[in-house]
Amino acid sequence: MDNHDRLGGDALGVDGTLNPDEALIEIGGLKTYFYMHEGIVRAVDGADLTIRRGRTLGVVGESGCGKSVTAQSILRIVPPPGKIVEGEILYHRLLDRDKMGGATEIVDLAQLDPRGREIRRIRGGEIAMVFQEPMTSLSPVHTIGNQIIEAILLHQDIDKSQARERAIEILTRVRMPKPAQAVDSYPYQLSGGMRQRGVIAMALSCHPSLLIADEPTTALDVTTEAQILDLMRELQQEMGMAIMFITHNLGVIAEMTEEVIVMYLGKVVEQADVDSLFHDPKHPYTRALLRSIPRVDEDTNRPLESIKGMVPDPYALPQGCPFHPRCSSFMEGLCDIQDPPLVRLDGNKRVRCHLYV
């Protein structure tokens, strides 16, 4: 059966309003493994998550948790020797892009040819990505304007001068200082914050329905970060776009996201609304993480509660629950033998922990 035979039904709810819980991307059982000489790195090892249309999902975790590889899997840009070995990435695409609430079709991105025309149409045109380091996305030998124009011409049927107009328009919208000059500037002539605005402009130039932002402000000063986060929130509202916001910074998660998933060693260990994650965390890892961070608005006059041990060697993952060697709620005979399933709790919560099974 061809991918495109599956229609997703209407994005409108029964009463004609936009269904607030409508899924844009549904990831089920995703496994992305890297086949190295030394062994297999299970970077994403059975991840389930849903990105909702027009809303912001936060993905939080530390090094090696698989958050970046999950994002790369969506856009099929996982670097070799990595590949998706199992699972589905269902993209609910609106058949008529200008008709919010219209009929949708479902495309499984995991099944597409990573170098094929279909995914290339989606990449940049319907799903865009910004990275931590703007020079990952910017060519140093082309002007910002040329790079945005290239993105526009790839996905839109207009001529070069119209594309240039749109480029200046989008640069103005991302509050780039002196946009008519910036469009002819090279990246080296711009500061870090301005380059990141340039990258965001490039990403938004084709009005994507999803923006994947992987640590977009981590390399920026805090005052510049505040400007960029404010900008992203504004643009999201204006454009009705969904954002998958990947970061290790819990402050940014609290500010920017509505729903959050916590990842550890390739799996989703907790999923919750942002308020509930911070005020009623369930998974021992989430709790430990929240207790270990220093706070800018409080005097912590005691040592920080650190998580003992460290993230294990990816080639030698522990048996059972991957977090058990560091867990304060470890139950011998259970946590070191069996990997807990993802369990649904009250409200919009899910946890992967034996305490709740």
Place this chain on the structure above:
Amino acid sequence: MNNQATEDNLLLEVNDLRKHFPIKASFFSRVKGLVKAVDGVSFYIRRGETMGLVGESGCGKTTTGRMIVRVIEPTTGEIWFHDRDAGRVDLTTLNKREMSPFRKNIQMVFQDPYSSLNPRMTLLQIVGEPLVSNRLARGAEREERVAEALRAAGLRPEYMSRYPHAFSGGQRQRIGIARSLVTHPQFIVADEPVSALDVSIQAQILNLLQDLQDQYDLTYLFVAHDLSVIRHVSDRVVVMYVGKLVESAAKTELFLNPRHPYTEALLSSVPRPDPRKKSQRILLPGEVADPSNPPPGCYFHPRCRYAQEVCHIEEPKLMEISPDHFVSCHRAEELSLQGI
């Protein structure tokens, strides 16, 4: 600040420190201009305390730290070190030979745990290097002291035969810390020691640094851009902006009651890890000033919402606005600013 010079609990006094880097079109051409990376910074640190030095890119905090450790030479200014044995000495007046005995007392921990350890040296060689270069120990004694330093940093002494690549980021930072301890220093400059580490490892390393401070009676200059970390570790804080010291105060005083508009904006910009605390943020217009071409008058005035005529013309002087609280702003006395 010099009226504090007679206090006998001081360890370090920095006086009008400046570092100007010349700009030249090419190696042979004339100097076209100056990057005033550090432009007149004065503060003091008391024995046993942690001074936090905070600011954004290009503010000069790393250059300041490096001048104190003398890996960079100041352009002008004084660095008075109160040595337990030698007394009060201006390090900038010492030549290489005279500086030698002081180096064991002032050590540094670096930001990047990957580039700060020589990959071709074993831990014994890395951590033992300060002992060798300062002629403090050799052979068996060197090994013993390296073992002691590794243990203090939370690493097994058996690791001393291994190479850095065998260790994680957090462990490498511990190696760097062990190296800074091995000469039994009085003062350590920690330059962004946790910013390259994962959040859960940061907590371990911050706790370690505090334990070591108590155990070994250390004084720290802790340079960082992360305000939550600064709030956690510091006793007092200095805020820098484009080479200038704009404010300094005791930690709680600075955070609750900032007196400089830049400090106020900086504090309000930090995202809080609590979705219920989304306060109105002060968004600073424009970008950080260029240290090679700073604005006239107060460097911060183009972005300051309280700026007035005088701010465009005259550079503000550092003044003590309340006991031990210094600020460099023309309007400090009349402004009522928001802390967190």
